[in-house]
Amino acid sequence: MTTTRTFEAIIFDHDGTLVDTETPDFLAWEMLYREYGAIITKEHWADVAVGHMNGYRQLFAELMAQNGNAALDSAGLRRHLEQFWALTLENVELMPGAAGLLSQLRQANYPLAVATASDRKWVTRWLTRFKLDPYFQIVTTMDDVVNNKPAPDVYLLAAERLGVSAERCLVFEDSLAGLQAAKAAGMRAVVIPSHVTASLDFSLADHIVSSLEHVTPAWIESLL
Numbered sequence: 414m415t416t417t418r419t420f421e422a423i424i425f426d427h428d429g430t431l432v433d434t435e436t437p438d439f440l441a442w443e444m445l446y447r448e449y450g451a452i453i454t455k456e457h458w459a460d461v462a463v464g465h466m467n468g469y470r471q472l473f474a475e476l477m478a479q480n481g482n483a484a485l486d487s488a489g490l491r492r493h494l495e496q497f498w499a500l501t502l503e504n505v506e507l508m509p510g511a512a513g514l515l516s517q518l519r520q521a522n523y524p525l526a527v528a529t530a531s532d533r534k535w536v537t538r539w540l541t542r543f544k545l546d547p548y549f550q551i552v553t554t555m556d557d558v559v560n561n562k563p564a565p566d567v568y569l570l571a572a573e574r575l576g577v578s579a580e581r582c583l584v585f586e587d588s589l590a591g592l593q594a595a596k597a598a599g600m601r602a603v604v605i606p607s608h609v610t611a612s613l614d615f616s617l618a619d620h621i622v623s624s625l626e627h628v629t630p631a632w633i634e635s636l637l
Contacts (some may be wrong), residue, residue, distance in 0.1 A: 421581040427529035429587035437501035464595030510626030521630040526551035565598035
């Protein structure tokens with residue numbers, strides 16, 4: 414007897430879901446704000462920046478307003494932020510359970526994709542470093558779509574390229590913008606809040622789990 418799976422494909426967000434780039438990013442922002450005598454909280458940073466590629470502009474503007482230094486500009490702040498990134502991004506790690514789950518899903522013959530708000534160069538850097546790229550048939554990024562998350566475009570494009578209808582895709586996310594994008598695409602969404610995004614309102618999620626370590630193909634197949 415043939416059993417039809419609820420989901421025909423699994424799509425993962427990248428930053429904060431597969432690879433912990435968010436912790437080093439926040440630490441760099443914290444260092445930048447401190448350099449100019451200002452404070453940025455983890456909760457505010459997550460609300461403005463995580464999953465929102467235009468969030469950095471808002472944070473630069475807020476820092477300039479707080480500092481009151483007319484000589485500050487966003488380009489200069491960006492260069493300064495990149496100096497801090499050079500220090501903090503040395504500490505990027507895989508999210509707990511990511512490699513093990515991907516291996517299990519491949520063995521279970523699930524088509525896999527990444528759909529991210531980041532650009533392709535950034536994502537390729539980390540997928541290659543952690544040897545995750547062979548797991549994924551498709552990677553869609555901000556470079557591939559007109560509208561970034563929270564619009565559904567990257568998720569819809571990933572489903573289209575996988576040849577699977579949106580409603581038969583299961584998404585793993587850690588950001589509010591990403592969750593909104595997945596739901597707007599008509600997909601079911603599992604959220605794994607990181608310590609950076611734990612303060613966000615994920616009530617829109619179909620399921621919330623504390624770590625990818627708790628996810629297995631059997632658990633996915635039990636979802637109705």
